[in-house]
Amino acid sequence: MKKFDCIIVGAGLSGLACARTLVEQAKSVLILESTDSPGGRVGTDTVNGFQIDRGFQVYLDSYPEGKKFLDYPSLNFGAFEPGALVAHRGRLLPISDPWRRPYAAIRSVLSGVVGVPDGLRVAYLRNQVMAGVRTGKIDPISISNDQEKTTREELVSRGFSSEFIQLFFEPFFGGVFLERDLTTASQVFEFTFAMFSLGSACLPAGGMAAIPRQMVQKLPSGCLETLAPVTKVVNESVGGWEVAIADGRRLCAGSVVISAAAVENTPLLPAGILTTWTPPAWKSTRLVAFESDKKPSCDKTLVVSSEPIEKGPIDNLSTPSAVAEGYAREGKNLIYVSIRDDWEGEDELLPVAIRKQARAWFGAEVEQWNHVTTVSVPHALPVETPTSRRQRFQSNRLAPGLFLCGDHLTTSSINGALAAGRLAAEEVLRSA
Numbered sequence: 491m492k493k494f495d496c497i498i499v500g501a502g503l504s505g506l507a508c509a510r511t512l513v514e515q516a517k518s519v520l521i522l523e524s525t526d527s528p529g530g531r532v533g534t535d536t537v538n539g540f541q542i543d544r545g546f547q548v549y550l551d552s553y554p555e556g557k558k559f560l561d562y563p564s565l566n567f568g569a570f571e572p573g574a575l576v577a578h579r580g581r582l583l584p585i586s587d588p589w590r591r592p593y594a595a596i597r598s599v600l601s602g603v604v605g606v607p608d609g610l611r612v613a614y615l616r617n618q619v620m621a622g623v624r625t626g627k628i629d630p631i632s633i634s635n636d637q638e639k640t641t642r643e644e645l646v647s648r649g650f651s652s653e654f655i656q657l658f659f660e661p662f663f664g665g666v667f668l669e670r671d672l673t674t675a676s677q678v679f680e681f682t683f684a685m686f687s688l689g690s691a692c693l694p695a696g697g698m699a700a701i702p703r704q705m706v707q708k709l710p711s712g713c714l715e716t717l718a719p720v721t722k723v724v725n726e727s728v729g730g731w732e733v734a735i736a737d738g739r740r741l742c743a744g745s746v747v748i749s750a751a752a753v754e755n756t757p758l759l760p761a762g763i764l765t766t767w768t769p770p771a772w773k774s775t776r777l778v779a780f781e782s783d784k785k786p787s788c789d790k791t792l793v794v795s796s797e798p799i800e801k802g803p804i805d806n807l808s809t810p811s812a813v814a815e816g817y818a819r820e821g822k823n824l825i826y827v828s829i830r831d832d833w834e835g836e837d838e839l840l841p842v843a844i845r846k847q848a849r850a851w852f853g854a855e856v857e858q859w860n861h862v863t864t865v866s867v868p869h870a871l872p873v874e875t876p877t878s879r880r881q882r883f884q885s886n887r888l889a890p891g892l893f894l895c896g897d898h899l900t901t902s903s904i905n906g907a908l909a910a911g912r913l914a915a916e917e918v919l920r921s922a
């Protein structure tokens with residue numbers, strides 16, 4: 491029986507980054523993926539000729555791990571405009587990045603959307619977090635100490651007014667973290683704020699699935715088996731590990747790396763391993779896609795809603811077909827709406843509720859938005875409060891030759907998943 495240097499369970503971005511790092515060191519690798527395609531939580535489905543991402547996601551082109559693994563030119567990224575349009579009391583208010591759109595930012599201040607003190611605090615925060623990332627002081631992969639704050643506590647301690655927190659930080663970062671209470675740890679917030687400041691929020695041509703697809707293309711052929719759910723990982727007597735697949739096959743490897751998302755619910759591992767770990771709770775989201783003949787006036791700018799939940803379910807709204815190529819059918823526009831987690835209505839009620847709320851922002855044209863599909867993502871991001879970060883895996887090494895990867899170990903983002911995969915591979919290489 492062929493023995494691989496390493497078998498990786500799960501072809502999410504962390505598993506793919508792990509494989510790439512090992513292959514570059516001439517190791518023989520097999521990735522086993524339970525579904526029919528690689529990418530895990532980063533996926534795109536074609537519905538009526540439109541590319542529908544599995545939940546609204548963006549790639550930040552400043553991600554340091556992405557720069558290591560991805561070939562940017564061939565992903566043909568399109569970028570969102572910096573800043574956002576904030577929906578407030580039925581109007582869309584622009585909040586711009588003063589460094590990249592100085593005149594627009596001055597307008598935001600002059601029109602009273604951003605007060606001068608809050609504008610100065612944003613400037614100070616921006617400089618501090620960019621310097622922190624450059625010097626390595628802000629790194630959400632390491633947990634700084636027991637005193638980690640929540641994002642909201644951090645913003646309050648920096649003196650931001652409650653009006654500005656409600657107007658900008660809650661809807662913008664609530665959409666990024668999929669929670670508006672801003673309980674996500676401040677290290678994660680500061681790193682993410684730095685990434686938005688250092689680069690652009692992008693979409694690859696044709697949908698987010700282009701990212702894992704490119705990762706697979708850069709692996710030797712035959713490295714990935716899809717529709718191969720792993721059911722058991724057992725210690726082999728001759729040194730190494732045996733991996734059982736649902737179809738009855740058993741494969742051997744010197745090392746096994748398991749995506750953390752794969753060990754949550756299934757007893758994959760031998761007794762005695764991972765008995766004390768409590769998986770974090772998951773944050774969920776829904777995406778509703780519409781098509782229209784007319785491009786919404788927001789064009790390449792993200793719209794975030796600071797309106798109360800009684801006004802409607804919209805968390806944020808974007809036009810991916812205006813940002814990147816290949817999202818919509820010829821002559822059509824594609825509109826994504828992310829739904830707030832505190833809106834409790836059923837899926838069927840969403841298109842009507844969205845049109846009702848967005849009518850105040852875009853006018854009667856919203857009646858011509860045709861519903862394409864609704865996507866539910868119950869397991870989108872693991873909770874990342876200071877407490878849950880302290881309870882996460884302290885090491886990616888479970889036993890000799892047995893390792894974990896995945897965003898549960900670092901931070902729940904594309905950057906975090908790629909980092910977790912690379913770090914697991916480096917641990918495999920060290921222990922070989």
Ligand SMILES: Cc1cc2nc3c(=O)[nH]c(=O)nc-3n(C[C@H](O)[C@H](O)[C@H](O)COP(=O)(O)OP(=O)(O)OC[C@H]3O[C@@H](n4cnc5c(N)ncnc54)[C@H](O)[C@@H]3O)c2cc1C
Binds near residue numbers: 525545896
């Ligand atoms: C809706 C949404 C919005 C997001 N927004 C952003 C964003 O804007 N920017 C950003 O940077 N990040 C964002 N993220 C986060 C980012 O997508 C994830 O952090 C990252 O994709 C996680 O990758 P992973 O490899 O750790 O896990 P996963 O992608 O979950 O991969 C785990 C893989 O293991 C497979 N698997 C599980 N069990 C088994 C088994 N028994 N055998 C074989 N295979 C198995 C699964 O099928 C899956 O493919 C978002 C995520 C979601 C869902």
